Amino acid sequence: MRETTKRLSIKEWAEEDRPREKMLQKGATALSDAELIAILIGSGNNKETAVQLAQRILHSVNNDLNKLAKLSVKQLTTCFKGIGEAKAVAICAALELGKRRGASEGLQAxxxxxxxxxxxxxxxxxxxxxxxxxxxxxxxxxxxxxxxxxxxxxxxxxxxxxxxxxxxxxxxxxxxxxxxxxxxxxxxxxxxxxxxxxxxxxxxxxxxxxxxxxxxxxxxxxxxxxxxxxxxxx
Incomplete structure (x- = not known):
């Protein structure tokens, strides 16, 4: 019989490889962009983990967060299976916070x-x-x-x-x-x-x-x- 490979959920990963646990152990700077987005969306779809889905989203914009920030809620929900309105809003909100932080830092001088x-x-x-x-x-x-x-x-x-x-x-x-x-x-x-x-x-x-x-x-x-x-x- 042909052996099938079962996709591991994030909960089945080694603890140090899970984004939330990794952040708690090593801090936010130790996480990749995909892992940070995976924390925001919480889950993937029936074919991808949250990290894999986040990696695909980033790949679609050439791993450029500035380009990702230009995507609307509608574009995110339409183009990526597993991204509903709530997850898309979370991504857009996080990127907007980053933008506002940049604006605040710009005023510091x-x-x-x-x-x-x-x-x-x-x-x-x-x-x-x-x-x-x-x-x-x-x-x-x-x-x-x-x-x-x-x-x-x-x-x-x-x-x-x-x-x-x-x-x-x-x-x-x-x-x-x-x-x-x-x-x-x-x-x-x-x-x-x-x-x-x-x-x-x-x-x-x-x-x-x-x-x-x-x-x-x-x-x-x-x-x-x-x-x-x-x-x-x-």
């Missing part, structure tokens, strides 16, 4: 010393969005961050910008300077003609009310473009 500082202060909020958003970073005379504000939300290729709202927001927070920042979901960070026009108009309007446009950052996943670095601010 509180001071904008370079275009990279500006990029890091908003990349957690903007890098995973499938549509454009326009934000401003408000600063005091020492270039310390007073506040980050979302101005508008748009479509895949553009977001509306109300120059009056930008200036009003900055004046209400008694800012002396500000940085425009928006994302390009396409991944192409080169500024469009519309981006150039907006930058020029905002800079001219800001000077009238004694505000300084310090930079305009266009970001995508892991990369950014700075108007200040490119010498495009007068």
């Amino acid at each position: 509180k001071q904008i010393r370079s275009s990279k500082d500006a990029y890091l202060s908003l990349q957690a909020e903007l890098r995973d969005l499938p549509y454009e958003e326009l934000w401003i970073i408000l600063t005091n005379p020492a270039n310390r961050i007073l506040k980050k504000c979302k101005i508008s939300q748009g479509g895949i290729n553009s977001s509306a910008a109300d120059i009056r709202l930008i200036l009003k927001t900055a004046l209400m927070e008694t800012a002396t300077g500000f940085i425009l920042c928006h994302n390009h979901p396409s991944g192409n960070i080169r500024p469009s003609r519309q981006d150039d026009t907006l930058t020029e108009q905002v800079q001219k309007a800001a000077k009238i009310v004694d505000l300084i446009l310090l930079d305009h950052i266009i970001l995508a996943d892991g990369i950014y473009y700075s108007y200040a670095d490119e010498g495009k601010l007068r």
